[in-house]
Amino acid sequence: MHPDVAVDILKKAETSLVSYRDTGFADAQTSAKEICEEMNVEAALKQKRLRTTKRQFSYEAPDEPITDALKKMEFSFFNVVVDMAIESLRERTGMMSDVAKKFSVLISFSSELEKQAKDLCNTLTSGDHSDLNYDELIVEMQSFPKQWPKQNMTKLDLVFLEEKGLKEIYPNMWVALRIAVTTPVSVVSAERSFSKL
Structure with missing residues (x-):
């Protein structure tokens, strides 16, 4: 979910x-x-x-x-x-x-793309290590095909990058999407050990 x-x-x-x-x-x-x-x-x-x-x-x-x-x-x-x-x-x-x-930037590229992408990069940062490169993520999102994302699209729908062999072209988006679709929606501490992976 x-x-x-x-x-x-x-x-x-x-x-x-x-x-x-x-x-x-x-x-x-x-x-x-x-x-x-x-x-x-x-x-x-x-x-x-x-x-x-x-x-x-x-x-x-x-x-x-x-x-x-x-x-x-x-x-x-x-x-x-x-x-x-x-x-x-x-x-x-x-x-x-x-x-x-925080993850909505992946499915709706709004006018505040830079700000939302920076927030996402900061969220996925721990200490000095970041899962995403901000500058590369912005370039990937700006070069993303205009027909995507579609209306009422979910993050799971965007995992088509794997099917189309595009994950090497959009590596930062691919990492962010994988994190987004595997984030557990439950916040119960007893269930935190069971991830979607």
Whole structure:
């Protein structure tokens, strides 16, 4: 999967979760009642008796405790879990957007070609070693056939350089494309050891 495709999917998942936050608890409650009816179990949560504690006088009154068990479950559990999932997706979408933006120069040669190519070269630099030569990359992109890249083209489509035997003519683009198509879209630390290679 490409980072730009992953960003699109993550945005759709975030939108879905935001709408689920509004209606999901009621839907889950309805499903739970149906399951309870099938199992001949009473569909009710047990009400816990609230403990009262002696309080000293203070300027701020304490929040009113939620006495309804369903409301308490919705506010203290359901909404918290869904909000954490939404925030996690937003964070992941932001990181993937940055990666997709850095590699976007490979499929859309815009007017800011030099600046975007420099950003890509800086991204693929570690210490004194760089995977790309900036000056050669600019020359390669400027001499790239005008019919490429096409509309709605992905980085994987550009791997045609291998098929056409053009990777020796465009070595820096070839290196950047290989890195782009093998960059894992997952940011979970446990999965980082599994690359697309």
